[in-house]
Amino acid sequence: MEIQVNSELLDGLVLSLLTREDYYGYAITQEIQKSINISDSTMYPVLKRLKKNDWLTTYDHPYQGRNRRYYQITPAGTEHLQELLGAWRKYKLNIDAIFDQTQIPPLTLGGAD
Amino acid sequence: MANDVTEYLAELKGLLGSLTTQEQDDVMEFYSEYLQDAGVVTRSEVESRLGTHKQLARKVLADYSIKDSQKQARENKSTIKDQKATNKSNVTMIWMVILAIASSPVTIPLALGVLLVLAGAILAVLGVLFAAIVGVLGVGAIALFAIYVGIMMIPGHLAVALFYLGAGVAAIGALLIGVPLALSILSWLIKMTALAISWLYRKITKIQPTVKKEDHHEKVD
Numbered sequence: 001m002e003i004q005v006n007s008e009l010l011d012g013l014v015l016s017l018l019t020r021e022d023y024y025g026y027a028i029t030q031e032i033q034k035s036i037n038i039s040d041s042t043m044y045p046v047l048k049r050l051k052k053n054d055w056l057t058t059y060d061h062p063y064q065g066r067n068r069r070y071y072q073i074t075p076a077g078t079e080h081l082q083e084l085l086g087a088w089r090k091y092k093l094n095i096d097a098i099f100d101q102t103q104i105p106p107l108t109l110g111g112a113d
Numbered sequence: 114m115a116n117d118v119t120e121y122l123a124e125l126k127g128l129l130g131s132l133t134t135q136e137q138d139d140v141m142e143f144y145s146e147y148l149q150d151a152g153v154v155t156r157s158e159v160e161s162r163l164g165t166h167k168q169l170a171r172k173v174l175a176d177y178s179i180k181d182s183q184k185q186a187r188e189n190k191s192t193i194k195d196q197k198a199t200n201k202s203n204v205t206m207i208w209m210v211i212l213a214i215a216s217s218p219v220t221i222p223l224a225l226g227v228l229l230v231l232a233g234a235i236l237a238v239l240g241v242l243f244a245a246i247v248g249v250l251g252v253g254a255i256a257l258f259a260i261y262v263g264i265m266m267i268p269g270h271l272a273v274a275l276f277y278l279g280a281g282v283a284a285i286g287a288l289l290i291g292v293p294l295a296l297s298i299l300s301w302l303i304k305m306t307a308l309a310i311s312w313l314y315r316k317i318t319k320i321q322p323t324v325k326k327e328d329h330h331e332k333v334d
Contacts, residue, residue: 026150040162
């Protein structure tokens with residue numbers, strides 16, 4: 001079973017990627033899909049939203065006679081990402097604080113508990 | 114670009130007519146580039162990644178509609194003309210999402226559940242509409258009747274006539290207040306339904322990607 005990634009988290013993952021280097025659309029999707037299970041048609045609305053909020057910009061670069069559109073993080077995007085990272089770390093701590101206290105009774109051979 | 118891919122893209126574009134030219138170009142640019150980078154050649158390869166051109170188009174349109182509805186919800190328009198436009202776009206969006214859900218590979222129980230919820234919401238809206246119409250007609254009839262009686266009473270029973278006339282005018286006053294109020298409530302109901310649907314839609318499209326990638330690495334965690 002899998003836990004869904006919500007759209008804010010997706011925003012953060014893409015922005016985080018872009019702090020390492022500029023990526024084109026297909027490469028972003030591939031990279032994210034290495035770790036989480038999203039469909040190929042999920043990325044377009046995410047990138048569109050990020051661009052709309054001015055957290056990234058795009059530029060075109062010719063490749064093998066056609067165009068490739070590259071995505072680049074903006075300073076505003078970096079700021080937003082840092083906020084997201086802060087929120088994520090807090091969230092992670094809070095969830096773990098609960099899960100770490102889980103008590104699953106240990107299995108004993110042939111014995112009732 | 115392979116024939117199948119060009120065809121798919123052309124078919125996709127054909128379904129995006131309700132978007133602005135700029136939006137259409139953005140979508141086409143993205144997916145055209147995407148498919149070329151993916152190196153897919155046959156239609157079934159394309160569809161295994163993006164779904165059919167219809168499914169993809171509906172997803173794109175639903176996403177744009179949702180954005181518009183959210184934008185309008187934020188801008189909080191209030192004149193009657195604006196309300197009508199907002200209602201229309203909300204209803205359009207609800208319809209787009211229904212189509213998107215109906216055409217995506219959702220499990221039948223889930224799709225049925227969603228459609229039933231939708232049906233319930235739509236019935237609620239229609240119910241309110243019906244009640245409002247009945248109410249308006251009823252009060253209107255009472256107002257007219259009271260005024261008629263009032264006029265008839267003038268020769269001879271002036272005080273009583275004034276009473277009836279007053280009641281009639283008061284009823285008309287109530288109508289003038291009540292009708293815009295009912296319309297506002299209706300608009301609000303439609304807006305809430307639209308927001309609920311778009312929330313549902315986002316949940317559903319996250320629950321099931323159009324294709325599960327089988328060859329992922331094991332997650333480290």
